[in-house]
Amino acid sequence: MAFPAFPVDGRSKAGGRARRGNDFGREAWMRRAYGPLGLALLVLLALHAPQEALAIQTHGGAEGLYSHQFGHLLFLGAMVVFYFRLRRQAERTSRGWRYIGISCLLFALWNAVAFLGHSLEEILPSPAFVGGPNPWDRVLVAAPAWQALLFYACKLDHLVAVPAMLFFFLGLRAFCKERP
Numbered sequence: 001m002a003f004p005a006f007p008v009d010g011r012s013k014a015g016g017r018a019r020r021g022n023d024f025g026r027e028a029w030m031r032r033a034y035g036p037l038g039l040a041l042l043v044l045l046a047l048h049a050p051q052e053a054l055a056i057q058t059h060g061g062a063e064g065l066y067s068h069q070f071g072h073l074l075f076l077g078a079m080v081v082f083y084f085r086l087r088r089q090a091e092r093t094s095r096g097w098r099y100i101g102i103s104c105l106l107f108a109l110w111n112a113v114a115f116l117g118h119s120l121e122e123i124l125p126s127p128a129f130v131g132g133p134n135p136w137d138r139v140l141v142a143a144p145a146w147q148a149l150l151f152y153a154c155k156l157d158h159l160v161a162v163p164a165m166l167f168f169f170l171g172l173r174a175f176c177k178e179r180p
Helices: 026-047 061-088 095-123 145-154 158-178
Strands: none
Touching: 061 095, 095 145, 095 158
16 A cells, blocks of 8 residues: 655645545544554454463562552542542533543542452451462452452452543543644
């Protein structure tokens, strides 16, 4: 496929602005060229995914857990302060700022849930978990029903974190669309 006639800055060879229609411009050319290639690459990566991702982080000793928990508290505090500062600003009617505000609340909720989940994991007695040293092999078997239910609910913290990231992304995208 040939390269487009428009240079990187978006201007045509005659010096005027490039048209932003369906067939002109750098963005349309990139969509046509990389759409099928990107999809093929995504399918290829999905088919050759590793068997074990090992996407879990354990904290050796108390100092690792303390610093991790402290990080959750700092992030939670920062998101709450940022949300209330956003509410006082005059630009809060902007769609981008509304999305960022929602993401702040969701990130704060995610940090609270993750903090509670890590705390419950430490509070529950070690005989409550059965399995090997690998965290993927451990199963919660002996705990009060409400603690076990709360523990498993806190392990689903990604159901709050992913929408928080999505709203943050939507806010940034709205800012890009709003600027001249």
